Amino acid sequence: MQTIAEYQSIRQQTVAVDIEAIPEVRPYARKHVEKLQEAGYSAVVIKQLCREAQSSRRTTDDVGLTNRDALKAGLATFRAALETAKQTKRKVSKIEHKGGKYNPLNAVDVVAQADAVWDAICGMLGRMADPDRPLSVQTLAGALAGRLRNLTGGAPEYGELGYERAALLLLDHFCASTGWLEERTGEAKMMSRTRKPNTYHLTAKFLDEVAAGGLVADFAERRPMLVPPVPWTTFATHGGYLHDQIPAVRGTRRPIESEVIVSALNALQATRFRVNRRVLEVAQTFKMNAEDMGGAVINGRYIETRHDTPESKRRAKTIRSALTLSAMQELADEEAFYFPWNLDWRGRMYPATSIISPQGADLCKGCLEFADGTPLGRDGGKWLAIHLCNLAGEDKVTVGGKKVHRTPEEREAWTRQNEAMILRVVADPRSNREWMKADKPWQFLAACFEWAGYQEEGEAFRSRLAGALDGSCSGVQMLAGMTRDASAGAMVNLVPSERGDDYYGRMADALTKRLCGLVDSADVATTTRLQFWAERTIDRDLLKAPSMTKVYSAGTYTFGEQVQSKTGAPDAESMWLASQINACFSDVAPGMLLAMSYLQAVSDVVTAAGLSLVWRTPAGLRVEQARRVERHVDVTTPVIGVKGERKWRRFRIDTDDLSKNDQRAGVAPNFVHGVDASHMALVVNDLYGKGVRNFWMIHDSFGAPFAQCGDVFRSTREQFIELMSPDLLRSWADDVTASLPDEQRAPLPELPGYGELDLGVVRESVYAWF
16 A cells, blocks of 8 residues: 555646646647737736636735735634644644544645645635525535545545545634634425535625635636636637636536537637726725615625525625625726636536626626727617616516516617616716616616716717627527427517517416316315415416426425425415416426426436436537436534534435436436527527627526627527527437437337427517517
8 A cells, every 4th residue: 555655746746736837738728828928918928827826825925915914814723723633532733533544634734734625615715605505515525625635645535435524624623713614504394304404604704804805806716817718629628727727518527529619618708808997986985774775785795685585695695795896806907807618517608717707696797897898889779778777677567467578669768768867876876876776786887887978979889788688488498499389489488479478477377277276176275275375476476486497397395495485485385386386387388398208208218227318419518417326424523622522414425326316307407408508609609700709698698799789689599490490309319318228218208299389480589588
């Protein structure tokens, strides 16, 4: 058996360790740097490499860093705690992990272990500041375990999940000694199910001592780049940054192998952005109380004061806001910067940065703009007006007691009718707070500034914002298109109509009709529940979440959680209504359900043969879905500061066996995501060919300069028709059953019947993407 020193030596020989030079393993990056230097970027290249190196040395003594002393003091306290910890019966002067001399981590310096903890936390800052996706204990412990494994050179761990156990112990010490991080055990009950997710959260102490001074932005793992990112190729497994490698396909070491996707990624990451200083200045200087702010997030301290927003979520919004402003301030003086992009295993494309991105929250988007302005031209003013109306949340109007879409002309008219208010906001946004009432206040404020520029300069005004054309429930659009389901297609606006249709409203109507139909034959229990819901509002807002998530295989239990979250109804009433909602889909979108059932039935056959599901998306990305049966392992660690007590966390570990249920549940959403990701790639490439160079894309939201929104309007529709013209379900089935032995093909289901939707009419639909 090799010694720990030998393991470390082997690892060092295989990993590039010179932070000041581009690793020799990345010749393509070197060629890219040479091109940048030839283009006059030499000084900026050096600055970019220093930024990437700084992110790899998060405990630097750079005196220029704000709040450096706070960081040093906190980390020193943490190291001291590890130096004095005694974890075994033997008297030791530093932390010793379970297993004594048999545990390779006990040969690793305590300072290196402490730095690995801070490194892992910095790598997850963006996730911990996300109020909608709390960071699980297993995720952070797993990330730290990987870093600890690297410290030992990849030596075998002591015991099952030995590195994860050590990671938990180190994180416990970090929480106890710094107070910057806390672990919470939440409990969510719905009927007989109980969920107890363990999650990590940044604390208010962290915000006060470290984040408020901007230090975190300096140490974020992945920051925007000051030079164009390394272009992707079909064969590259890593790219983006000059030095820090990011995977082409997240969570894998596979190349993309698709010219369509590579071209789209390179177009997206070539877009130049800069900080919108006017919006940033308002965000940094506005200090009012929560009631006056009307729910806007300002200065990292101001959060929406809704009664139904949990304290943990409000705090996460506060911290996310603080990190966003910190990161924006760090870039405020840069002429331009870039976001490197990559994709997930289904093909969905994302910026690879940690804290800020064009796909961020409202404050983040409001503080960004294109570095290169585009004259509005003849039609740009109209699209800017429509954009303002949409951001204000005024894109719908009540007609005959129902919400319907405002027409494009009505949206433009709304903005012109509210021009006086818009100009008042621009003149003094601190005193004139009407913008805070908007659905997306920060983006609305940014658009107000643009409107003022348009009024001053007319069509020559160089706009730096993007008009966004959003899909009308994209998942349903994709399934309706590929099955030619005219009913579902009409509801998600693939069919032209004067004011558009409303899928969520249709579902609300179907649910109301269903509940009314139960009255005559209801027993006592059903009558009680009908009376309960008769006293509450059944509308599109209640049905929005279930309608959106059905296509992603959500079922009655998930719908029950959504209903309860929206209404606060008791478990039994929420679950009863959820079952009624689930029954409505067969009336409203039968073609969609048939397609989902087909995908699931094929999945069952392939999984029964012991094969994973492998297919190519329409854009050419190879996708493999192999969800395994999980087993649970309880990992115990000592409770810091309490002698004799221990606590446990449950880790989920994949076995070698495929899970029929999980494969079945995942196939429809993953297939649909691959299709809508292909649509986005096709649209980006088409627009690039038409001369568009500034992109602001978010999956099913297509953004480009206002002057080019007409091109976006046409491209989304033309590319959708082209995407849906082949038989996508048949192609998918051919792919996933290609390795299926002949004797196991008998149970394969027939393809579902196709409807009568004429794809050509999508060209004339105003509201399909609008």
